Amino acid sequence: MxxxxxxxxxxxxxxxxxxxxxxxxxxxxxxxxxxxxxxxxxxxxxxxxxxxxxxxxxxxxxxxxxxxxxxxxxxxxxxxxxxxxxxxxxxxxxxxxxxxxxxxxxxxxxxxxxxxxxxxxxxxxxxxxxxxxxxxxxxxxxxxxxxxxxxxxxxxxxxxxxxxxxxxxxxxxxxxxxxxxxxxxxxxxxxxxxxxxxxxxxxxxxxxxxxxxxxxxxxxxxxxxxxxxxxxxxxxxxxxxxxxxxxxxxxWLDNARAANRGAAMLGQAAGSRLVHPVEANEVFLRVTADEAAKLRGLGFDFYDWGPGEARLVISWDQDEAAIRPLADAIAAL
Amino acid sequence: MxxxxxxxxxxxxxxxxxxxxxxxxxxxxxxxxxxxxxxxxxxxxxxxxxxxxxxxxxxxxxxxxxxxxxxxxxxxxxxxxxxxxxxxxxxxxxxxxxxxxxxxxxxxxxxxxxxxxxxxxxxxxxxxxxxxxxxxxxxxxxxxxxxxxxxxxxxxxxxxxxxxxxxxxxxxxxxxxxxxxxxxxxxxxxxxxxxxxxxxxxxxxxxxxxxxxxxxxxxxxxxxxxxxxxxxxxxxxxxxxxxxxxxxxxxWLDNARAANRGAAMLGQAAGSRLVHPVEANEVFLRVTADEAAKLRGLGFDFYDWGPGEARLVISWDQDEAAIRPLADAIAAL
Amino acid sequence: MxxxxxxxxxxxxxxxxxxxxxxxxxxxxxxxxxxxxxxxxxxxxxxxxxxxxxxxxxxxxxxxxxxxxxxxxxxxxxxxxxxxxxxxxxxxxxxxxxxxxxxxxxxxxxxxxxxxxxxxxxxxxxxxxxxxxxxxxxxxxxxxxxxxxxxxxxxxxxxxxxxxxxxxxxxxxxxxxxxxxxxxxxxxxxxxxxxxxxxxxxxxxxxxxxxxxxxxxxxxxxxxxxxxxxxxxxxxxxxxxxxxxxxxxxxWLDNARAANRGAAMLGQAAGSRLVHPVEANEVFLRVTADEAAKLRGLGFDFYDWGPGEARLVISWDQDEAAIRPLADAIAAL
Amino acid sequence: MxxxxxxxxxxxxxxxxxxxxxxxxxxxxxxxxxxxxxxxxxxxxxxxxxxxxxxxxxxxxxxxxxxxxxxxxxxxxxxxxxxxxxxxxxxxxxxxxxxxxxxxxxxxxxxxxxxxxxxxxxxxxxxxxxxxxxxxxxxxxxxxxxxxxxxxxxxxxxxxxxxxxxxxxxxxxxxxxxxxxxxxxxxxxxxxxxxxxxxxxxxxxxxxxxxxxxxxxxxxxxxxxxxxxxxxxxxxxxxxxxxxxxxxxxxWLDNARAANRGAAMLGQAAGSRLVHPVEANEVFLRVTADEAAKLRGLGFDFYDWGPGEARLVISWDQDEAAIRPLADAIAAL
Incomplete structure (x- = not known):
């Protein structure tokens, strides 16, 4: 994903x-x-x-x-x-x-x-x-x-x-x-x-x-x-x-709301890992290189955002079912 | 048209x-x-x-x-x-x-x-x-x-x-x-x-x-x-x-051939009215203002191209049936 | 000159x-x-x-x-x-x-x-x-x-x-x-x-x-x-x-008048050779290649201005004494 | 000055x-x-x-x-x-x-x-x-x-x-x-x-x-x-x-040496007031507003360079006699 x-x-x-x-x-x-x-x-x-x-x-x-x-x-x-x-x-x-x-x-x-x-x-x-x-x-x-x-x-x-x-x-x-x-x-x-x-x-x-x-x-x-x-x-x-x-x-609003919801779900899972409060459809996480590799190993792709950080962006077409596994994986780190 | x-x-x-x-x-x-x-x-x-x-x-x-x-x-x-x-x-x-x-x-x-x-x-x-x-x-x-x-x-x-x-x-x-x-x-x-x-x-x-x-x-x-x-x-x-x-x-070639064919058909109808030889999909005609009005009256739209000239451009989707009426109208001027 | x-x-x-x-x-x-x-x-x-x-x-x-x-x-x-x-x-x-x-x-x-x-x-x-x-x-x-x-x-x-x-x-x-x-x-x-x-x-x-x-x-x-x-x-x-x-x-006016005067003197000498009426400090002459060479042989330098023409520009510091020899040479062509 | x-x-x-x-x-x-x-x-x-x-x-x-x-x-x-x-x-x-x-x-x-x-x-x-x-x-x-x-x-x-x-x-x-x-x-x-x-x-x-x-x-x-x-x-x-x-x-070198010498003289006078070491012909001083006013009162003009700093630039034509009074004034602050 x-x-x-x-x-x-x-x-x-x-x-x-x-x-x-x-x-x-x-x-x-x-x-x-x-x-x-x-x-x-x-x-x-x-x-x-x-x-x-x-x-x-x-x-x-x-x-x-x-x-x-x-x-x-x-x-x-x-x-x-x-x-x-x-x-x-x-x-x-x-x-x-x-x-x-x-x-x-x-x-x-x-x-x-x-x-x-x-x-x-x-x-x-x-x-x-x-x-x-x-x-x-x-x-x-x-x-x-x-x-x-x-x-x-x-x-x-x-x-x-x-x-x-x-x-x-x-x-x-x-x-x-x-x-x-x-x-x-x-x-x-x-x-x-x-x-x-x-x-x-x-x-x-x-x-x-x-x-x-x-x-x-x-x-x-x-x-x-x-x-x-x-x-x-x-x-x-x-x-x-x-x-x-x-x-x-x-x-346009429906799509944005959907993406924002997905991001909020990830934000909640991320808790104190968050670099910035989640207000729109982007989530910035503090993750170690090992943790990032682990997430990627589970099939989640994203950008590294400088050392120790990752950026996850949610799209209009990623619904709860699509987001949930990633949210769980983040919570489980 | x-x-x-x-x-x-x-x-x-x-x-x-x-x-x-x-x-x-x-x-x-x-x-x-x-x-x-x-x-x-x-x-x-x-x-x-x-x-x-x-x-x-x-x-x-x-x-x-x-x-x-x-x-x-x-x-x-x-x-x-x-x-x-x-x-x-x-x-x-x-x-x-x-x-x-x-x-x-x-x-x-x-x-x-x-x-x-x-x-x-x-x-x-x-x-x-x-x-x-x-x-x-x-x-x-x-x-x-x-x-x-x-x-x-x-x-x-x-x-x-x-x-x-x-x-x-x-x-x-x-x-x-x-x-x-x-x-x-x-x-x-x-x-x-x-x-x-x-x-x-x-x-x-x-x-x-x-x-x-x-x-x-x-x-x-x-x-x-x-x-x-x-x-x-x-x-x-x-x-x-x-x-x-x-x-x-x-x-791309089929489309161009179709358009060129339409232009050639108009060119033939136009005969000595042609300002330029017809080689691609554009036809430039010598027409008087009255003649141009007549064509427009028949439902054909085109650009005037300076005084006494008209430009007709044929598209890939204008087939013989679409072109024929205009060709006839030009020939009948 | x-x-x-x-x-x-x-x-x-x-x-x-x-x-x-x-x-x-x-x-x-x-x-x-x-x-x-x-x-x-x-x-x-x-x-x-x-x-x-x-x-x-x-x-x-x-x-x-x-x-x-x-x-x-x-x-x-x-x-x-x-x-x-x-x-x-x-x-x-x-x-x-x-x-x-x-x-x-x-x-x-x-x-x-x-x-x-x-x-x-x-x-x-x-x-x-x-x-x-x-x-x-x-x-x-x-x-x-x-x-x-x-x-x-x-x-x-x-x-x-x-x-x-x-x-x-x-x-x-x-x-x-x-x-x-x-x-x-x-x-x-x-x-x-x-x-x-x-x-x-x-x-x-x-x-x-x-x-x-x-x-x-x-x-x-x-x-x-x-x-x-x-x-x-x-x-x-x-x-x-x-x-x-x-x-x-x-x-500024004195200088321009001086230059214009010099050009007028050349213009008068040039007569029907003039390509343009002389109104400022430039003179455009019709001259053959031979005539141009002759003038240059006498020590006058200028630009060829397309075939058969020469451009002469007079400066503020070229007085009658400086212009006269060229005027004479042109008149004598 | x-x-x-x-x-x-x-x-x-x-x-x-x-x-x-x-x-x-x-x-x-x-x-x-x-x-x-x-x-x-x-x-x-x-x-x-x-x-x-x-x-x-x-x-x-x-x-x-x-x-x-x-x-x-x-x-x-x-x-x-x-x-x-x-x-x-x-x-x-x-x-x-x-x-x-x-x-x-x-x-x-x-x-x-x-x-x-x-x-x-x-x-x-x-x-x-x-x-x-x-x-x-x-x-x-x-x-x-x-x-x-x-x-x-x-x-x-x-x-x-x-x-x-x-x-x-x-x-x-x-x-x-x-x-x-x-x-x-x-x-x-x-x-x-x-x-x-x-x-x-x-x-x-x-x-x-x-x-x-x-x-x-x-x-x-x-x-x-x-x-x-x-x-x-x-x-x-x-x-x-x-x-x-x-x-x-x-x-060019003589002029630059002269200007550098003047700056060095000021630099020496300035001592710990210097913001930067003096290597060329510019001197940046820490001065209070009162001190700056005092120098200006003595006839020396210069730019304020942000709060609490002054810039003095020496020119090729300012010799020791020209610089000395300023150097003394700075030393006396």
Whole structure:
């Protein structure tokens, strides 16, 4: 049983069905009926007018968002362990034409307002230093930690005061919402977020994320950037249809809840082995090399996460029956 | 009946079936079994060792190819009507970090060796001028014209003599091969081509093109550029599976032949109205505004292509029964 | 006697004196008293509030201006023979992060409003094509032709109507003003120019041009771009001092008048051999290879300018005595 | 008396004289006799064949060097307090098209081989992470610390083993050589350095640094990049002449020795107040706010360097008579 990554899981059957249903002649690019429904669908979900674009990968969604918020000569405050800093091969630098990531730290890959302020305060306001122009957080974080609406709003206040555009990398946004049982609006624009990379691929999608702008004026330049980056698909309806299938009847939430439940079950089994509280669908364990080998010997695969730690990620399609054996094995270590 | 673009057509059922078959857990990105089969499948097709990457769009495939062949301070010789110049919103400039397209002309959007030489000869060999470093042609061209293996080889000779990397935009490569009934090898690397954007999306695919390198050493940097451009899909197996389905039993050729046949039928009906000889799946007609309106009145949709011209593009799924009424209508004008 | 280029000439003694006078301790970068005088000096010259930055080279001044007027995904309409297109090794593409030069033609490297309109009209207003965002003209042009205030204003009208930023490459702005005997204001902002590269180096300066913004809000981003491009000199006072010396007592105009006079003398001698009317300090002659060789045999050096043409450029320090022998030699051909 | 920065000091009279001597007609750009002497002059100084280019600013020299050593998708290991990271407004990112600075720490802004190894070892060798491709150190460092030839060689070994290009920011290279009394060759290429930004502006120059390549094959691309960055001066002889004047009779060494002597004098006076050992021309002191105010009250100006610290920089033209009063004042605190 594999617990490497939610990236590796299958797509939900409803997503494949949607592809079949969209497999007719329609206008190319984003002129089709599916693509045209995105703005409305996300506006409803977020309880206000938003603009939403399909983007094929989370890396591209993040980078396009950042390019819309930060000029080439600006800086983006983010956590040193943020995906945009350590796992996107410099995509933000590519799309922004060389903006600089300004790194802060914080437990569980979470940024506090104080940490953001400290980074900003350490930068002289002159042309010799890259000035902060945007803030990016990941919710849920790379360690499965979740920012609450209040925490987002506190960061939004810093962003506003400092004149920073505010981006949320929501590769696991669904898991955060599922954990908090809050409204998507409360977790984003009501807290000052300007642009959200709303992930579906890790949550049962196939090849479509949404880039949601809460400041509609950011869309125009992004449409050109999307094309220019080779991200405007000829048959965009196949991306839009996936997203609409995920939104329908809150499939995105159901999937996230399922994954979160699995993680919680493992978390309970892990007890004091936990490196981080389990809030989303990731579980980080303290295990010795022997213990890790033992688990692998039982057929469980996962990543080592530095010495003495292991990362287990639960997917939308791993139900209690799939998780239980691993939970038992962990408890028995 | 719509003749706007082969971009707008449905995907072939085999492509959708392949997605279903690939919908299992596997390694993320391009570590899965489908992705790993690409090098072998294309090496077989091209009768030599090649490296092949899935890329989601033709624009990205072209631009990644060009970035592998031309430094930021170099120039790319291409036709003034090349897709990379007029329809990609500056994607080549984005991926190459500002390389310059050096424009040549030629009938039917075809470049002759002389035209390429003339562009190169007009550039002083000093640091004040962008030096040509790559050559890019489209086969079949944006006007449905086809370069023969001999014509490719003649351009390959110029490229070699001038030290230019040689790229072929093969968004409609299948249509060119189908028209010529030649080997893919003869139309590419045997004529000096270094990198080919092998198109599938216009030919019954959904969202996967192949970038084929005949100089394997170009691949390494491209792997980083692909990731950095947000083009490395988490579930890459869904792209690889599409391509493998298209290659299986020469589906790519069958589809292209079908589309070419439809275009030929229209070409015959059009007679002296043809702006360009019909060699692939595109037909350019001289029609008055009244004639165009008449055709549209009969239910045929297409693009005006400058004053007094119309462009009709045939898709893989438009068979004789679908084409005949339009052919008759054109003949009756 | 060399007539290759005004680039090759010596600097005016007043410029060297100014360097000596500025050779004291002062604040680094542009915090010194000389640099701080630029805004005022140019505001007086242009009869309105302007912002002016020293920039070491014309290429950098042009490119920084264009980067302030055009986003990476935009296009810059210019003449196909503009210096920014053919003699700056892609600097505009570098500074703008890949904006595209959209080329128009016109006699003597001059653009007409109609030519600009034609380029713009040929671009579909969709995301697949690079949209025009800026217009750049050279005054005097690369062929020594001069735009009048009315001609500038007519282009400014097009720019305004089309929403284009308007840049003037004034590497030989002084020669244009000297020829027209008009006010600098009439030739620039009153005609809609947003940013001017005001050249001094070809006109007796050593290593300082001025970038003048008539829309002060463009300055802020440019200050960062200047630093980021390695163009913010530690001892900026030495650039500012040069410029102030050139402005003092209209030395810039005197120098340009002297050069223009020399060119006019050659133009008169050349008569029907002239390829372009002589309006600034450049003379383009029709000469056979034999005639060119003869002139060189007499000790006159110059560039061949394509087959059967020669370019002669007069510098600020070539007075009548220096020009007369060449004029006589041309007349005697 | 100002101790803000060696950037603020006057240029040495020999530099101004050289400008006067070069103020004649000569070939433009770098075709003049002065520019052509650079390769030879630096080859002699470095006891091997090198290629040397004039570059107007240290920021540009550093960035051009880095662009020659690191692709856009690569990383540059450097100290977190390196000038390229904190004081160049993202110039390395601009010139390299978005390469990433990979930060290490170390006392006095010095990098140890272990620190470089640690950064490299922390990066997975896959396409998701920016791979290290270059190493950049500053000698003397931003805190006036000096790498010895052995220390450089140890870092060169890491660079070689890891396949990293090796750049030295030598804005104060002269001060390092003067301190060590070693050969420039021992401090650079014999230790594995590939490219050196050899600074003159902080050491009595006006507006010219040298970029020295110990791997001549790196020059060709750099010549294009220099032009493209607007760094190729029309009258390049004025830059070359400055550099040649600095090299003549070891003026560069004399100036650096003078500045180092002044700093040493202050260092001695400062005693236990020193934050870093004084090895070059910078002195970092622990002073209370009151003490700093007292020094300023006596007419000494300098930068606060974080709370409780002050930075004093000595210039080539501050002799013992100029330094003594400050030394006494510090001793008397």
């Amino acid at each position: 594999r617990f490497f990554s939610d990236n590796a899981a299958a797509a939900h059957p409803a997503v494949l069905e949607a592809l079949g249903a969209a497999n007719t002649l329609d206008t190319a690019y984003d002129g089709d009926v599916w693509s045209k429904r995105l703005d409305g669908a996300f506006s409803e979900l977020f309880e206000r007018e938003v603009r939403a674009l399909w983007i094929a990968t989370g890396t591209a969604a993040n980078s396009l968002a950042l390019a819309s918020l930060c000029p080439p000569f600006g800086g983006i405050v983010c956590h040193s362990e943020a995906h945009i800093n350590v796992d996107e091969c410099g995509a933000p630098e590519f799309f922004t034409h060389g903006a600089k990531l300004l790194l802060a730290d914080g437990e569980g890959a979470k940024l506090s307002p104080e940490a953001v302020e400290e980074v900003c305060a350490g930068i002289r306001n002159d042309v010799h230093q890259v000035q902060p122009r945007a803030l990016s957080i990941t919710n849920a974080t790379e360690y499965g930690r979740v920012y609450t609406p209040d925490e987002v709003a506190a960061l939004g206040d810093v962003a506003k005061r400092r004149g920073l555009g505010f981006h949320m990398d929501g590769a696991r946004f669904a898991n955060a919402v599922a954990h908090l049982d809050c409204s998507p609006a409360d977790l984003t624009w009501r807290g000052g977020v300007d642009a959200l990379s709303f992930g579906f691929v890790k949550n049962g999608g196939m090849s479509a994320e949404a880039l949601v702008f809460f400041r509609p004026e950011l869309v125009d330049a992004t449409l050109y950037r999307r094309k220019r980056a080779g991200q405007l698909f000829s048959k965009g309806r196949f991306l839009a249809a996936q997203i609409l299938a995920m939104l329908k009847n809150d499939l | 719509r003749f706007f673009s082969d971009n707008a057509a449905a995907a072939h059922p085999a492509v959708l079936e392949a997605l279903g078959a690939a919908n299992t857990l596997d390694t993320a990105y391009d570590g899965d079994v489908w992705s790993k089969r690409l090098d072998g499948a294309f090496s077989e097709l091209f009768e030599r060792e090649v490296r092949a990457l899935w890329i989601a769009t033709g624009t990205a495939a072209n631009s990644l190819a060009l970035a592998s062949l031309c430094p930021p301070f170099g120039g790319i010789v291409c036709h003034s009507e090349a897709h990379i110049n007029v329809d990609e919103c500056g994607a080549p400039e984005f991926f190459t970090h500002g390389a310059k397209l050096l424009l040549a002309d030629g009938e039917g959007a075809k470049l002759s060796p002389e035209a390429v030489e003339e562009v190169c000869a007009g550039i002083r060999n000093d640091v004040h001028q962008v030096q040509p470093r790559a050559l890019s042609i489209t086969n079949a061209t944006e006007y449905g014209r086809v370069y023969t293996p001999d014509e490719v080889a003649a351009l390959g000779d110029v490229a070699k003599r001038r030290g230019l990397g040689f790229h072929m935009d093969g968004a409609r490569f299948a249509n060119a091969v189908a028209h010529l009934d030649c080997s893919p090898a003869d139309l590419t690397w045997r004529g000096g081509v270094d990198a080919l954007s092998f198109g599938f999306v216009k030919n019954g695919g959904m969202s996967a093109e192949a970038l084929v390198f005949f100089r394997p050493e170009l691949v390494d940097a491209t792997l980083y550029r692909r990731k950095r451009a947000g083009q490395l899909f988490s579930k890459g197996r869904f792209l690889a599976a599409q391509i493998l389905a298209m290659l299986k039993n020469d589906l | 060399r007539f290759f280029s005004d680039n090759a000439a010596a600097a005016h003694p007043a410029v060297l004196e100014a360097l000596g006078a500025a050779n004291t301790l002062d604040t680094a970068y542009d915090g010194d008293v000389w640099s701080k005088r630029l805004d005022g000096a140019f505001s007086e010259l242009f009869e309105r509030e302007v912002r002016a930055l020293w920039i070491a080279t014309g290429t950098a001044a042009n490119s920084l201006a264009l980067a302030s007027l055009c986003p990476p995904f935009g296009g810059i309409v210019c003449h196909s023979e503009a210096h920014i297109n053919v003699d700056e090794c892609g600097a505009p593409e570098f500074f703008t992060h890949g904006a595209k030069l959209l080329l128009a033609d016109g006699e003597g490297a001059k653009l007409s409003p109609e030519a600009v309109e034609e380029v713009c009209a040929g671009i579909r207003n969709d995301v697949h094509q690079v949209q025009p965002r800026a217009l750049s003209i050279t005054n005097a042009t690369e062929y020594g032709r001069v735009y009048t205030p009315d001609e500038v204003a007519a282009l400014g009208d097009v720019a305004k109507r089309r929403g284009l930023g308007f840049h003037m490459d004034g590497a030989r702005f002084a020669n244009a003003v000297a020829h027209l005997d008009c006010s600098p204001a009439d030739l620039t902002w009153r005609g809609g120019v947003d940013a001017l590269s005001f050249g001094f180096v070809k006109n007796g300066g050593m290593s300082a041009e001025a970038l003048v913004f008539f829309r002060p809000e463009l300055v802020d981003a440019t200050l960062y771009r200047r630093k980021r491009a390695g163009q913010l000199f530690s001892k900026g006072r030495f650039l500012a001092a040069q410029i102030l010396a050139m402005l003092k007592n209209d030395l | 100002r101790f803000f920065s060696d950037n603020a000091a006057a240029a040495h009279p020999a530099v101004l004289e050289a400008l006067g001597a070069a103020n004649t007609l000569d070939t433009a750009y770098d075709g003049d006799v002065w520019s052509k002497r650079l390769d030879g002059a630096f080859s002699e100084l470095f006891e091997r064949e090198v290629r040397a280019l004039w570059i107007a600013t240290g920021t540009a020299a550093n960035s051009l060097a880095l662009a020659s050593l690191c692709p856009p998708f690569g990383g540059i290991v450097c100290h977190s307090e390196a000038h390229i990271n904190v004081d160049e407004c993202g110039a390395p990112e601009f010139f390299t098209h978005g390469a990433k600075l990979l930060l290490a720490d170390g006392e006095g802004a010095k990098l140890s081989p272990e620190a470089v190894e640690e950064v490299c070892a922390g990066i997975r060798n896959d396409v998701h992470q920016v791979q290290p491709r270059a190493l950049s150190i500053t000698n003397a460092t931003e805190y006036g610390r000096v790498y010895t030839p052995d220390e450089v060689a140890a870092l060169g070994d890491v660079a070689k083993r890891r396949g990293l290009g090796f750049h030295m920011d030598g804005a104060r290279f002269a001060n390092a050589v003067a301190h060590l009394d070693c050969s420039p060759a021992d401090l650079t290429w014999r230790g594995g350095v590939d490219a050196l930004s050899f600074g003159f502006v902080k050491n009595g120059g006006m507006s010219a640094e040298a970029l020295v390549f110990f791997r001549p094959e790196l020059v060709d691309a750099t010549l294009y990049r220099r032009k493209r960055a607007g760094q190729l001066f029309s009258k390049g002889r004025f830059l070359a002449a400055q550099i040649l004047a600095m090299l003549k009779n070891d003026l």
